[in-house]
Amino acid sequence: MAPAPTPAPSPAGTRSGHWSTSAVVYQVYPRSFRDLDGDGMGDLAGITAELGQLAELGVDAVWLSPFYSSPQRDGGYDVSDYCQVDPLFGTLDDFDQLVGRATQLKLRIIIDLVPNHCSSDHSLFQLALAEAPGSPARDMFIFRDGRGEGGALPPNNWQSHFGGPAWTRTADASGAPGQWYLHLFDSTQPDFNWDNPLVHQEFERILRFWLDRGVDGFRVDVAHALVKAPGLPDWGGTAWGGSIDGFPGHEAPMFGQPALHDIYRRWRGILAEYGPEKILCAEANVDPLDRMARWVAPGQMHHAFNFPYLNAPFSALALRSVVDASLAAFGAVGATSTWVLSNHDVVRHATRFAYEGAGPRQGDGIGAGDEQPNVEAGRQRAAAASLFMLGLPGAAYLYQGEELGLPDHTTLPDASRQDPTFARTERARLGRDGCRVPLPWREAGASFGFSDGVPAAGVPWLPQPEAWGRLARDVQSADPDSHLATYRSALGIRRDRGLGTGTLTWVDEHCSDTTVGFLNGSTLVLLNAGPSPIELPTGAILQRSRPRQAASRQLESGETIWLAA
Ligand code: GLC
Numbered sequence: 042m043a044p045a046p047t048p049a050p051s052p053a054g055t056r057s058g059h060w061s062t063s064a065v066v067y068q069v070y071p072r073s074f075r076d077l078d079g080d081g082m083g084d085l086a087g088i089t090a091e092l093g094q095l096a097e098l099g100v101d102a103v104w105l106s107p108f109y110s111s112p113q114r115d116g117g118y119d120v121s122d123y124c125q126v127d128p129l130f131g132t133l134d135d136f137d138q139l140v141g142r143a144t145q146l147k148l149r150i151i152i153d154l155v156p157n158h159c160s161s162d163h164s165l166f167q168l169a170l171a172e173a174p175g176s177p178a179r180d181m182f183i184f185r186d187g188r189g190e191g192g193a194l195p196p197n198n199w200q201s202h203f204g205g206p207a208w209t210r211t212a213d214a215s216g217a218p219g220q221w222y223l224h225l226f227d228s229t230q231p232d233f234n235w236d237n238p239l240v241h242q243e244f245e246r247i248l249r250f251w252l253d254r255g256v257d258g259f260r261v262d263v264a265h266a267l268v269k270a271p272g273l274p275d276w277g278g279t280a281w282g283g284s285i286d287g288f289p290g291h292e293a294p295m296f297g298q299p300a301l302h303d304i305y306r307r308w309r310g311i312l313a314e315y316g317p318e319k320i321l322c323a324e325a326n327v328d329p330l331d332r333m334a335r336w337v338a339p340g341q342m343h344h345a346f347n348f349p350y351l352n353a354p355f356s357a358l359a360l361r362s363v364v365d366a367s368l369a370a371f372g373a374v375g376a377t378s379t380w381v382l383s384n385h386d387v388v389r390h391a392t393r394f395a396y397e398g399a400g401p402r403q404g405d406g407i408g409a410g411d412e413q414p415n416v417e418a419g420r421q422r423a424a425a426a427s428l429f430m431l432g433l434p435g436a437a438y439l440y441q442g443e444e445l446g447l448p449d450h451t452t453l454p455d456a457s458r459q460d461p462t463f464a465r466t467e468r469a470r471l472g473r474d475g476c477r478v479p480l481p482w483r484e485a486g487a488s489f490g491f492s493d494g495v496p497a498a499g500v501p502w503l504p505q506p507e508a509w510g511r512l513a514r515d516v517q518s519a520d521p522d523s524h525l526a527t528y529r530s531a532l533g534i535r536r537d538r539g540l541g542t543g544t545l546t547w548v549d550e551h552c553s554d555t556t557v558g559f560l561n562g563s564t565l566v567l568l569n570a571g572p573s574p575i576e577l578p579t580g581a582i583l584q585r586s587r588p589r590q591a592a593s594r595q596l597e598s599g600e601t602i603w604l605a606a
Contacts, residue, residue: 060101061258061320061343061436062377063541065532066151067100068440070385071108071130072116072502073479076492081500083479083491085131089139091482092146094514098444098525099532102149104260104322106385108136112162114229115203115461116385116477118153118262119160123247133254140255149257151322156244157263158230165243166231170211174220181240182231183223183269184211195221197273199295200280202226204466207280223273225266225280225295227461235267241304248311258312258320258343261305264336265325268301270294282327297327297335305341320344322379330370337376344379344436351381355394355422355599357557357570361547364433364559368545377435382426384440389476390426392449395419406460406471407451416508420446421599424524424586425568428601431531432559432566434543439528442480445517446524449475450506457503478503481513489513522588531584534603538564538583551578565606569596580604 075087085108095103107117108130117127126133143150159166165181172178174186185196187210195208201224208221209228223232233240248259265282274294282293305321312319322344323336329349336345347367353359367378382390388407395414407414423446430437453474455463460472479501483490488501489509510516517523535541543561551558555571564583569575574595582592583603596602 057542059343060149060318063434064101064149064436065099065431065535065541066102066104066322066344066436066438067095067098068104068106068384068438070106070116070441070477072106073477073491074441075480075482076488076501079492080129081488081492081502082129084129085126085135085139089135089142092139092142092148096146096148098529099536100148100439102151102257103143104151104438105153107153107155112160112229114160115227116459118155119158119162119227119230120155121160121162121164123155123159124250137254144255149318150255151258151260151320152251152256153262154244154247154259155262156233156235157266158224158226158232161229161231169222169231177239179220180237181234183234183273184220185223185273187221192218192220196223198275199223199225199273201228201465202280203460203462204470223269225263227465229461232269233267235269235300235304241307245307245311248308252312252315252319257318258322259308260322260324261342262324263326264305264323264342264345265296265301265327267304268298270298297325297332302335302338302341305336309340309342322346330366331373334370334374334376337371338374343376344438345376346381346384346438347378348381350378350430351383351387354397355426355570357553357555357568360429360568360570361552361557364545371435378433379436379438380430380433381438382423382430382440383443383476384438385477386473387476389423389440389443389447389449391416391419391423391443391446392451392475393419394422394426395448406453406473406475407449408455408471409452411451413451414448416448418599419448420524421587424527425570425599425601427528428531428584428586428603429557429566429568431535432540432561432564432601432603434541434545434561436541440476444525444528445481445512445514447480447509447512450478450503451475452506453478453503459503474503478505481505481509483515484510484513490515527584527586527588531603534564534583538562540564560606563606565604566601567596567604568601569598572598574598577602578604580606 071083074083075091076083077087109120110122110125110127111117168178169182186192188194195206199207201207210221211219213219224230282296321342323342325336325345326348336342350363353363371378392414458474460474462470462472479491481489517525540561546560548558556569558567574597577594586601
């Protein structure tokens, strides 16, 4: 039965006119984008060399995951110096060149800011360990005495996102056990104490350091976690803040605390000193959507990744419902939605959609022992889902490689796995390596053109699936019907027809249990998520997710089309 017609929420009051409200941002995961020095690890020079490809693709901005000094225990989200480039990736000069090239190409550069925690190698944490309990150095972090006899039990029951307790006990110089410190992630990622004004000062300094170097904004890592509830009370829900039996509707004491929003209002003020175009993007993975919308309330951030959208299955009803809820929640605070389907923490959507239902949960990978996906079916659905997303009004984030329709590596050898989740859960959760595999640039040659360099080099830090040669960028560049060509063309049409700044109206005759259709201005976007083909309505075909269907007036199962209405 078709759902009852619902008027789409009015976008009235959105901060129209600002570039961010309709931007398409491309996420680069530097370790895996392009390796010019041949050490098997991507680098800044590699990104600079390929920025032209991203400009040609038609994105507005590039978000770089961390490239700062780091022991790389969590792929660089464990920062030991926020104002230095890790030698793995290059130098500050390389960064300046990257920004210079982006400016020539009219691409904006957004960098990742990791304020919840640093690396345990950071000099501030090393100092905290060296100083006594109660010292100002310790107060930069969250140190507590343990519970139970001799303080042998963690100060509370919080669990790490990556498995195991969120507390690690320290030892003093003589080896005697001491206080515990909090780490919501790996034990090498101690949480900062955001009740301490010196932590605020330190991050304001870091913001200015990069703004002075010309960045256009920041993606703020775990932007919902910085401030913890007073007293650090026990929590009965999941490590990532979800409710479980006995804790319905409870808000986790480590997420979404009201004082967070003062921090972002302050940061927004700092950005404003550098001009109105600088932006903040929240990774605030909280439920439900109207709570997430607090991060994009006036005077705070510009974007908040729409995780309920990312988590939605490939289903007409689910998509319609999450789009409605998103437009309502973000519209209520005068913001547009920030759509996203993939990133470096989730199984890529080309692989998720190869399964029925929602697929594996965030942070869990797929391994050789699991049911293997139907790669082609997943890629077709991924193209359909992407074309649907790019037809929506609002901003959108793309994750490197999705324009090639890359699937996850689903048979990575365990010996290659590097995500701390794998070890911390004693291999129960495989972790996120499968979506982080280095990109294929050329069909021929070692590492599919990911690594250049001396002959001995070229072994990528994670192995690539053998089948990736035929998905390489050079193959797809030469094929007008490829995934890459579809993205390029869709981004051009999106720009020309103003889809990002448009308004959505559901078209009831195209909305059913299996199909979902809306008008965005004079563009009809129609997705067939059902098992059988349907007849197309009238209208010139602007773009389809399976361009090989050319002029067919049927919309295949798992296909999206844009028609001129
Ligand atoms: C964010 C990042 C993820 C990282 C975590 C801890 O969720 O996206 O990759 O592991 O924060 O910094």
